Amino acid sequence: MNQLKALIFDVDGTLADTERDGHRVAFDRAFADAKLDWSWGVDTYEVLLKVTGGKERIRYFIDKFQPVFNVPDDLDGFIRALHQSKTRHYVELLRSGAIPLRPGVERLLNEARSAGLRLGIATTTTPENVTTLLAATLGPESIDWFDVIAAGDVVPRKKPAPDIFLHALSEMHLSAAECMAFEDSENGLLSSMQAGLKTIVTVNGYTRNDKFDGAAIVLDQLGEPGSAFNVIAGNAGDASLVDMPLIKRLFET
Ligand code: XBP
Ligand code: MG
Numbered sequence: 001m002n003q004l005k006a007l008i009f010d011v012d013g014t015l016a017d018t019e020r021d022g023h024r025v026a027f028d029r030a031f032a033d034a035k036l037d038w039s040w041g042v043d044t045y046e047v048l049l050k051v052t053g054g055k056e057r058i059r060y061f062i063d064k065f066q067p068v069f070n071v072p073d074d075l076d077g078f079i080r081a082l083h084q085s086k087t088r089h090y091v092e093l094l095r096s097g098a099i100p101l102r103p104g105v106e107r108l109l110n111e112a113r114s115a116g117l118r119l120g121i122a123t124t125t126t127p128e129n130v131t132t133l134l135a136a137t138l139g140p141e142s143i144d145w146f147d148v149i150a151a152g153d154v155v156p157r158k159k160p161a162p163d164i165f166l167h168a169l170s171e172m173h174l175s176a177a178e179c180m181a182f183e184d185s186e187n188g189l190l191s192s193m194q195a196g197l198k199t200i201v202t203v204n205g206y207t208r209n210d211k212f213d214g215a216a217i218v219l220d221q222l223g224e225p226g227s228a229f230n231v232i233a234g235n236a237g238d239a240s241l242v243d244m245p246l247i248k249r250l251f252e253t
Pocket of ligand 1: 010013019053054055122125129
């Protein structure tokens with residue numbers, strides 16, 4: 001039986017509920033700055049979220065929802081500039097404290113560190129978004145808690161491809177059999193499972209209807225003392241929050 005050595009976390013929707021009140025708002029502010037009469041409402045964004053990656057999501061929106069848009073000759077450059085503006089707005093939102101961590105995240109990170117487990121991140125989002133979120137919610141020193149922050153365009157293919165998790169594993173010099181992953185979405189779970197990782201899923205408002213076949217367990221949150229999680233799929237035994245004993249039990253199952 002392999003020994004559990006590390007936990008690898010997704011960011012958006014897992015460490016924090018960033019999409020509806022963070023990324024979506026930042027996209028809209030970038031569109032306004034660019035004098036584009038585009039606006040991604042909460043429901044529209046749920047459809048667009050099926051495409052991982054902000055730049056990819058803008059391109060998909062233009063292809064599917066903007067048939068009359070006068071596409072610039074340098075569409076890649078146009079999308080890159082729009083996305084850079086979006087990232088500036090998103091980082092500003094994070095720094096304003098608008099996006100807290102999800103329940104149980106800070107507790108679990110500290111428990112894992114106390115238990116001597118290593119930590120990694122494997123996310124589709126832009127690296128600056130990760131370090132800003134960590135600094136704004138846990139303090140700048142928390143960035144060093146993670147052996148690797150694998151993010152964004154560091155890999156050629158985005159989730160559901162396994163690339164970003166495989167990259168994190170290789171950077172940590174670990175095999176998937178020595179780690180547990182944490183995800184929130186179907187695309188994320190497909191990515192971590194294709195990388196060979198057992199995965200704990202915590203759903204959110206945008207992913208509650210996703211399919212999570214093969215997950216070690218599916219919960220509505222990690223849970224806190226006095227605020228138990230709800231099990232959506234899988235067996236938590238008598239646990240009421242995700243802690244080391246539950247993670248080890250799921251890892252060995
Ligand atoms: C979710 C994503 C990201 C964000 C937007 O990432 O698909 O693209 O929605 O971030 P995760 P960017 O893997 O953490 O769930 O605009 O920086 O791409
Ligand atoms: Mg996610």
